Amino acid sequence: MSDNTHLAKDFIGAWENKNLDKILNMMxxxxxxxxxxxKPLKGHDKIRTFIAPVLEMSEKIIWDIHQIAEDDRGNVFTERTDKFLINDKWVELPVCGVMTFSDGLMTHWRDYFDLMTFEKAMEEATALY
Structure with missing residues (x-):
């Protein structure tokens, strides 16, 4: 396993451990x-503002990696199912992502997914009955 693939897996592990500081320190x-x-976010402050509530509301996070590959320019490609346990309900989201690393840090992270699938699952998980 190359350094960048290892970094990508460590980054996913930081999500699964709900470790916001480690997530940001890897960027x-x-x-x-x-x-x-x-819309894209740039910089630790904006990224923290977006990620923190997701980590806080999630009882558990699991990112299943189905495929992982990289190129020689620092890009690591992942096909994943990201799972978030919220109010005892699993929100599952199929994702394809690209993480770009340079000098041991992530410089660009792009995730591709269906927003309506995510919004519907979040609505169901956060609805009060």
Whole structure:
């Protein structure tokens, strides 16, 4: 396993451990994070503001990696199912992502997924009955 693939797996592990500090420390200060259906975020402050509530509301997080590959330019490609346990309900989201690393830090992170699938699952998980 190459260094960048190892970094990508460590990054996913930080998500599964709900370790926001480690997630951010694995990113460059100017990292660009883009959930493709949404507007991109740049920098630790904006990324923290987006990620923190997801970690806080999730009782458990599991990212199943189905495929992982990399190229010689620092890009690691993942096909995953991201799972978030919220209010005892699993929110599962099929995702394809690209993480770009340089000098041991993530500089760009792009995730591609269906926003309507995510919004519907979140609505069901957070609905009060």
């Amino acid at each position: 460059s200060e100017s990292c660009r994070y883009h959930n493709i259906p949404m």
